[in-house]
Amino acid sequence: MRIGIDVGGTNTDAVLMDGRKVVGWAKSPTTKDVSSGITNVLRALLDQTQASPASVSAVMLGTTHFTNAVVERKSLSRTAIIRIGLPATSALPPFVDWPEDLRAAISGEYHLVHGGYEFDGRPISALDDAEIKEAAAKIRDSGIDCIAISSVFSPVNPDQETHAAELVASVIPNAKISLSHEIGRIGLLERENAAIMNACLSHLAVRIVQSFRDALVGLGINAPFFISQNDGTLMSADFVEKYPVLTFASGPTNSMRGAAFLSGLKDAVVVDIGGTTSDVGVLSQGFPREASVAVRIGGVRTNFRMPDVLSFGLGGGSHVKTDPLQIGPQSVGYEITSRALVFGGNDLTTSDIAVAAGMADFGDKSRVAHLDKALVQASLERMWEMVEISVDRMKTAAGGVPVILVGGGIILIGDKLNGASELHRPEHASVANAIGAAIAQVGGEVDRVFSLDAIPRDKALQQAKDEATQRVLREGAIPDSVEIVDVEEIPLSYLPGNATRIRVKAVGSLAVE
Amino acid sequence: MWTITHDDVTAIALGAGILGTGGGGNPYLGQLRMQELLRQGYSVQVMNLEDLPDDALVCEIGWMGAPTVGVEKLPRGNESEAVIAALEQYVGRKFDAIACSEIGGSNSIAPLEAGAQTGKPVIDADAMGRAFPEMQMSTLFIGGVSCNPSAMVDAKGNCIVFDHLEDSFKLEQYARPLCVQMGCTALLAIGAMSGAEVKRTSVRDTLKLAKQVGQAVLDARNTKASFSEAVLNITGGVELFTGKLVDVQRRTTAGFARGEMIIEGLGAHAGGFIHIAFQNENLVAWRGDRHTRQDVMACVPDLICLLESDTGEPITTEQLRYGLRVNVLAIPCTDKFRTPEALKVVGPAAFGYPDVVYSPLHKTPGQGIE
Structure with missing residues (x-):
């Protein structure tokens, strides 16, 4: 059996699955320290299902923690970037297309230094060790220890980034260094942006992953522990400590795959209503539709492969302001159980409205009995309209589409939405995200240089695909489930023999014990 | 004359991306640079072609290089000042205005940046009405304007001046390997042309056209209307295909x-299935099956443009990747490219497809690219 966990901004959900069967699930507020929320929910889950910790063969965890940190500009470390590429690239310095507040939140210090490669591997200019050390010393003097390093054409030759990292480490011994070539692809600004975001999450990543570990060990669960990444595949926990940015958008991927699993639908719009925000995505043949152009996260342009998701500020914990009526984007978040009216607090939230309208029944109903009926009705209509507008923006054709509602916040939605041909609320919808994590796939990647003079391209591609498939099978995938999800070729014209870097990613469903 | 605004740059970059037919470099980066200049207080005036005095001295500004390189090795920022200064020094006279060599892609923005940095007006016209990979593929050169003298500069400030070249083919032939030496990105200032020559041979109003096309997509996005229709209403032409890149x-x-x-x-x-061949820009589109090409649906010099299906964003050839969903449009090119002399330079045979016969897309007079 395996456990899927989703750590959301408001709730931490856990689900125990035996094959395709949901054995049980539990929900508990996310705590400030994260780990006690996980402990609480797992304890509830184990109690409820009477499962022994030893019967758990794997734990899969999805978290929006890192995305939220960037979106909310919270818990980010001050970060500096060293870009290697002078005299080129200075027309567009690092952070050039960043929102001012995010840049300010992480200091926005940057240093341009000489070096980088031409497309054919020649240096643009020589790497100057002294210049890099000087930049590192300035960064150290600013009290910054999170550093991103980017270099022109590092995806075809990472040597200068690697060398610069050694120099920086010699000046700042405990520096957390993120190298752009390990995170992104060709496209200097987007790759550099991803590296900077990864760096500013470095300290948080260590803290969070450790707290996840502590929570599991504390309950006697010693099964392998995975965290889901943006493409819906799993990473080991150690890997996440170094590359937290790869968890971005794993939440929507999980909820959409969970929604497909629970509803049995392959083509639909999925609306996942959480505590603070809602995500709308599109299922196409059972998989999340991918954003195909650059995706902005927290306002920053990146070139990850990401599901195409529209987020807006509506959740079960959203503030309801009256006069004039406004819903969200502020939310009481995980403090809903103390701050919402029905829980004895003083904040009017969307959940209070749902209870007042008789659409949900939790907390102390009498505490919302005084609410004006007209206000309740107007609030509900405003929330539904927010969802309808987003569904309409995401669908590609006019006319109705099937809509699957998932997430804890679906209590806010009535029996009908304009623009939806059918409205589905599958069983276990409130934990679709955790289910998506539990059924997440394993991935295998091949990233190698082939000489296309020595071997025809078809054969090289086939060989890379076969190897990637083998890797997925070794990770424990069911053979029939394996498919190739990404193929990328980068010609390396400076090497003889028509050398091409081929990157192939395969995924498959984990065989269930 | 009109003054370029922040919003104009957004619309022009989007429209120019579509007219770039997959090439011409990433307009987003040009947009970022230009908007950064406007923020810093620079401004630039666009001049209607008919307002250009016959005796004005004009040079074209444009980048040369591979788009895959352009997204990685970003410019230094002072290239346009450097290359214009070098050519002015050689000619012994200041330029009165800057012309656009290529409206497609980032070369739509390059003259605006140069205008902002040098204080010279930019003419609302270009030499292609689209993007093309080689220098001789220009209505100016096909119309007999000389490319002498020209100058090119790299990110390190190395500058080369060309003169006494036989024709623009020679400029292409000599500049290209130098550009490769310069790291596959170089900025060129081309020619010392008279206003009369530019007026006679340019494709007029293409900055305005790029702005309209871009604005049409932005509007279609807001109203949930079809991007393809919005673009084709302005440019003429047809939607060839919708599908997924495999x-x-x-x-x-x-x-x-x-x-x-x-x-x-x-x-x-x-x-x-359709197959599309590209050389920076999209060249020929064939109907076919998974493995073989059959009949030609559209080819150069007409425009073959890929729009991302959900957003209407133009897809440049460096962004092509497995799984992309695209709408493929074919748009009629300028009449100046449809003459037998021009087709020798910009027809399918010039790109290595001698068996492909150019059959011009239907064009409504007064609509789209002049």
């Missing part, structure tokens, strides 16, 4: 990103 093969040779893609049909086109 294969991209590419190689960078002699400074060009060459390759071929296969798109599998979706919706009304399910079961069908």
Whole structure:
């Protein structure tokens, strides 16, 4: 059996699955320290299902923690970037297309230094060790220890980034260094942006992953522990400590795959209503539709492969302001159980409205009995309209589409939405995200240089695909489930023999014990 | 005369991306640079072609290089000042205005940046009405304007001046390997042309056209209308296909990103395939099956443009990747490219497809590219 966990901004959900069967699930507020929320929910889950910790063969965890940190500009470390590429690239310095507040939140210090490669591997200019050390010393003097390093054409030759990292480490011994070539692809600004975001999450990543570990060990669960990444595949926990940015958008991927699993639908719009925000995505043949152009996260342009998701500020914990009526984007978040009216607090939230309208029944109903009926009705209509507008923006054709509602916040939605041909609320919808994590796939990647003079391209591609498939099978995938999800070729014209870097990613469903 | 605003740059970059037919470099980066200049207080005036005095001295400004390189090796920022100063020094006279060599892609923005940095007006016209990979593929040169003298500069400030060249083919032939030496990105200032020559041979109003096309897509996005229709209403032409990219093969040779893609049909086109060959820009589109090409649907010099299906964003050839969903548009080119002399330079044979016969897309007079 395996456990899927989703750590959301408001709730931490856990689900125990035996094959395709949901054995049980539990929900508990996310705590400030994260780990006690996980402990609480797992304890509830184990109690409820009477499962022994030893019967758990794997734990899969999805978290929006890192995305939220960037979106909310919270818990980010001050970060500096060293870009290697002078005299080129200075027309567009690092952070050039960043929102001012995010840049300010992480200091926005940057240093341009000489070096980088031409497309054919020649240096643009020589790497100057002294210049890099000087930049590192300035960064150290600013009290910054999170550093991103980017270099022109590092995806075809990472040597200068690697060398610069050694120099920086010699000046700042405990520096957390993120190298752009390990995170992104060709496209200097987007790759550099991803590296900077990864760096500013470095300290948080260590803290969070450790707290996840502590929570599991504390309950006697010693099964392998995975965290889901943006493409819906799993990473080991150690890997996440170094590359937290790869968890971005794993939440929507999980909820959409969970929604497909629970509803049995392959083509639909999925609306996942959480505590603070809602995500709308599109299922196409059972998989999340991918954003195909650059995706902005927290306002920053990146070139990850990401599901195409529209987020807006509506959740079960959203503030309801009256006069004039406004819903969200502020939310009481995980403090809903103390701050919402029905829980004895003083904040009017969307959940209070749902209870007042008789659409949900939790907390102390009498505490919302005084609410004006007209206000309740107007609030509900405003929330539904927010969802309808987003569904309409995401669908590609006019006319109705099937809509699957998932997430804890679906209590806010009535029996009908304009623009939806059918409205589905599958069983276990409130934990679709955790289910998506539990059924997440394993991935295998091949990233190698082939000489296309020595071997025809078809054969090289086939060989890379076969190897990637083998890797997925070794990770424990069911053979029939394996498919190739990404193929990328980068010609390396400076090497003889028509050398091409081929990157192939395969995924498959984990065989269930 | 009109003054370029922040919003104009957004619309022009989007429209120019579509007119770039997959090439011309990433307009987003040009947009970022230009908007950064406007923020810093620079401004630039656009001059209507008919307002250009016959005796004005004009040079074209444009980048040369491979788009795959352009997204990685970003410019230094002072290239346009450097290259214009070098050419002015050689000619012994100041330029009165800057012309656009190529409205497609980032070269639509390069003259605006140069205008902002040098204080010179930019003429609302270009030499292609689209993007093309080689210098001689220009209405100016096909119309007999001389490319002498010209100058090119790299990110390190190395500058080369060309003069006494036989024709623009020679400029292409000599500048290209130098551009490769310069790291596959170089900025050129081309010619010392008279206003009369520019007026006679340019494709007029193309900055305005790019702005209209871009604005049409932005509006369509807001109203949930069809991007393809919004664009085609302005440019004329047809939607060839909608589908998903299933294969991209590419190689960078002699400074060009060459390759071929296969798109599998979706919706009304399910079961069908098209193949598109590109050399920086999209060149020829064939109907076919998974493995073979059949009849030609459109080819150069007409425009073959890929729009991302959900957003209407233009897809440049460096962004091509497996799984992309695209609408493929074919748009009629300028009449100046449809003459027998011009087709020798910009027709399918000039790109290595001697068997492909150019059959001009239907064009409504007064609509789209002049």
